[in-house]
Amino acid sequence: MKIKYTILFIIIGLMNFGYTSKVRYIQPSKIDEQVRAKQIKELKFGLWIGWGFSTFLGEDWTPDEWVTTVDKDASYFKATGCDTDQWCQTAKDAGMGYIIFVAKQHDGFCMWDTKTTEKKVTNSPLGIDVLAKLRKSCDKYNIKLALCYNQCDWNWEWGKGTWREKQFNWKGAYDILDGKTGKDPELKKAQLKELLTNYGPIEYFWFDHAIHDGGLSHKETVEWVNQIQPNCFAGFNSGQSAGQILLRERGTPGPIGYTPAEKKRMETHDNQYLLVEFVYPIFPKVEGAGGWFYSRPEFDSLCIPAEKIYQDYLGAVRYGNIFSLAAGPDPRGKLRDIDVKTLQKVGRYIRGEDKLPENLEGSANEK
Numbered sequence: 001m002k003i004k005y006t007i008l009f010i011i012i013g014l015m016n017f018g019y020t021s022k023v024r025y026i027q028p029s030k031i032d033e034q035v036r037a038k039q040i041k042e043l044k045f046g047l048w049i050g051w052g053f054s055t056f057l058g059e060d061w062t063p064d065e066w067v068t069t070v071d072k073d074a075s076y077f078k079a080t081g082c083d084t085d086q087w088c089q090t091a092k093d094a095g096m097g098y099i100i101f102v103a104k105q106h107d108g109f110c111m112w113d114t115k116t117t118e119k120k121v122t123n124s125p126l127g128i129d130v131l132a133k134l135r136k137s138c139d140k141y142n143i144k145l146a147l148c149y150n151q152c153d154w155n156w157e158w159g160k161g162t163w164r165e166k167q168f169n170w171k172g173a174y175d176i177l178d179g180k181t182g183k184d185p186e187l188k189k190a191q192l193k194e195l196l197t198n199y200g201p202i203e204y205f206w207f208d209h210a211i212h213d214g215g216l217s218h219k220e221t222v223e224w225v226n227q228i229q230p231n232c233f234a235g236f237n238s239g240q241s242a243g244q245i246l247l248r249e250r251g252t253p254g255p256i257g258y259t260p261a262e263k264k265r266m267e268t269h270d271n272q273y274l275l276v277e278f279v280y281p282i283f284p285k286v287e288g289a290g291g292w293f294y295s296r297p298e299f300d301s302l303c304i305p306a307e308k309i310y311q312d313y314l315g316a317v318r319y320g321n322i323f324s325l326a327a328g329p330d331p332r333g334k335l336r337d338i339d340v341k342t343l344q345k346v347g348r349y350i351r352g353e354d355k356l357p358e359n360l361e362g363s364a365n366e367k
Helices: 002-017 033-041 084-093 130-141 170-177 185-198 218-228 260-265 306-319 337-351 358-366
Strands: 045-049 098-104 144-150 204-208 233-236 245-249 275-281 322-327
Touching (some): 045 084, 098 130, 098 322, 144 185, 185 218, 204 275, 218 233, 322 337
Parallel strands (some): 098 144, 204 233, 245 275
16 A cells, blocks of 8 residues: 555656756766767757847848847747747757757847846747747757857946947947946856756857856856756857867867967967867858848748758768757747758758769768
8 A cells, every 4th residue: 555655646746847847957976077078079960049039130130130229128029939849850850969049148038937037038928938848849859958148148237338229349349348347147147057957957058258258257157057067068159268168159170279260269278178069050141131040031042051061060070079050940939941951951961861962972071
């Protein structure tokens, strides 16, 4: 009888825990970083998902795809659906091992049900904790999850000036800030803690430095992340050198080393990186259109060729890099048809189901 009641209580407990909006995660003990680096390298290829305020810029597109005004609330995110299963199915078809999701852009809009701000997706007309939904889909399709987090936030106080101007240039931006940038390290720590505590294992964080670190140095940020999830890696696209991953934004495959582009972005090189990640958008550079997020319907036929993507995949495998390809869901919460078809074709190349055109086979073999 006792055994029956014990089993019953266990079942009830599991039903109550279930998959609620959040998945509380207890991180296992820290493993050797070289071993962990090898595990992440095995992911090889991933899908970068950028979805948020920037998806709805339309004709107000800016070169950096930033919503730099702070007067927009959650209602600006006008998504009518959210098909995270489609994202994960597409990643699976493409031979990808992980998804990297933009949890927060510089506009401060959070794609999870945070307690730190009202500017969050659960307050939008969609009313869904997108990150929680994505976590479930990743588990369903056996896809690992990484996160992109933008460290600065236009909503914070900014010393002598603000970011309310719709258009700006980098020199003007730095002149306004004059080194007195708004910093809220406790808010940054609180948001990272939510992400690391409530949404399961995070493979790594892709930290966007842009203007500054949000008041918590890169080194302190890595320590905070690893205090909560010891096996979660971190990388920064510019600023102070820290973390285990060397990030190459709009980069190319190659060994760990400091290319001229990396020297320009990083202040110091005293950190021993364990692996390299490079990322670029699946959307080609077009005047008047974004790349990291969805642009406008008139650009829906534009996409980087599958052959180019596959060749960079081969380069990533050769050098032991991880390679993520950025694709932005549209206002319906779906990847564009052309993105899906292109990624399916890349997957067929990876599995050997399709062969490259003869004029490209030589360049692929060289990689």
